Amino acid sequence: MKKTLIITFSILFLFIGCKSQINYKKQDSFKETSKRKHTIQALLWQQNAAEYRALTYQAYNLAKIQLDKILADNQFNKPIAIVTDIDETVLDNSPYSGKQIELNENYNSKRWTEWVKKEKANSIAGALSFFKYAESKNVVIFYISNRSTNQLNETIKNLKTHDFPFADRSHVLLKNTSSEKETRRNLVKETHEIVLFLGDNLTDFASVFENQSTSQRNKSVDSLRTLFGEKFIVFPNPIYGDWETKGIFEGKYDWSTVQKDSIRRKKITSY
Template sequence: MKQKVIVSLASGFLSVMLLAACSNEKSASTSSSSKEASDKVTLTYDQLRARENTMSTLWEQNAAEAKALYLQGYNVARHRLEQLLTQPSDKPYAIVLDLDETVLDNSPYDAKNVKDGTAFNPKNWDAWVQKAAAKPVAGAKDFLQYADEHGVQIYYISDRSKDQVEATMKNLKQEGLPVQGEDHLMFKEKDMKSKEGRRKKVQENNNLVMLFGDNLVDFADFSKTSETDRNKMLEELQGEFGEKFIIFPNPIYGSWETSVYQGKKLDAKQQVEEREKALKTYDK
């Protein structure tokens, strides 16, 4: 009888141990699954497309290297302009500048799109422009004030819309950037396909000596849909950069991106897919 009791107690103890082990294993498994689930992020394609601009927007806002490139561009322009001003000209000297990411920093707008999971659209862009809150990029203010003081005609050729002129003038003036008249802000009008016509208009009465931009279309009629054509024209005009053309970095948006899509209007999912396909990797 005593022996049977001992066996029964031993069996019971073993059962309890097995149950405890199973319980611990189940708990560990649940904990592991919970951690694995918490490490996963679910995004819509709109949110994913927006998040892909996180690093480029951070670079624009935080990298001293970004500021250094703007300073480098405007320092080169200052030296070049000083040389040009020593030479007589029958027409007034003039320079043409794009605005966005060339004179004005719109990275707060880009950052909001990243956080909100949205992309550029006319409504949210206009809301930002009307705030007149953009700051100058590094080097722009000093250079433009120098050009203004030396009688150089300053034209801002931008694809902002005509109804954004007033807000833009307010923004420029409150940041101490020269505005030589409303006619010096040449914004996009209906049916305009490029900036070429506006550049030619400046040349009618001025000696246009320098152009500034963050996009190749700010300098000449570069393609917005073909990378091959863009590279071919770049090769033809390569000698102008640092002489007549001053280009600034913009890894967030531009015609370099539309050429990845070959000019097609794509939704967020298609854009994400085309971006990935365009990446060049290597074989292991």
């Protein structure tokens, strides 16, 4: 009798263990097929929330206030320039993020190139009026973006579609081999005094933010806090950026979907 009970409980335990394992695998399988689920809410916010538009207007209004102050106290020996990022600062690429969700795929250069070639990115709210105003004050605009140089023609055409000033080969500086922007900023500094930097990623402002962890990024922001809103104008982008790739995922690009999900959950603070 005792032996029979032991065998029965052993079989039952084995059955429960197997069932639990099967459920876990099913859960993993579900996660593996939901590569972009985590971006849905962020994309809905960017495309629909009036608060998002309010923030971009706020950023450009602040940039105009700062530019007026600079112009009123202009003591520079060089022509004045503004350096701006393009994607999610001047042009809205949220439809590309929508396609990623629709097709359940992460970033890939082929799909991104497909989107850029359409030249259909809309302008960010507040962008055109600000840059037109800057142009009217004889301020030069340089667009420094990590779009690839082989997308230069399409990028310029897209900017010209919205009538952005200085949309030409001399003022649109794209990525050649390196994604760091300091080299291109230094080229501008040779001939111009850069008075404002605009972007949605911290590396749009200074090299100190290159390849940093989350804690390092926050410490660097704290150390440069007086520049934000004065010389550095930041735009909201909850969908992608170094805050995720270099921060949350620590600069590693080979995490599986399941691992990414686990990392995201572990880095959330609760009580």
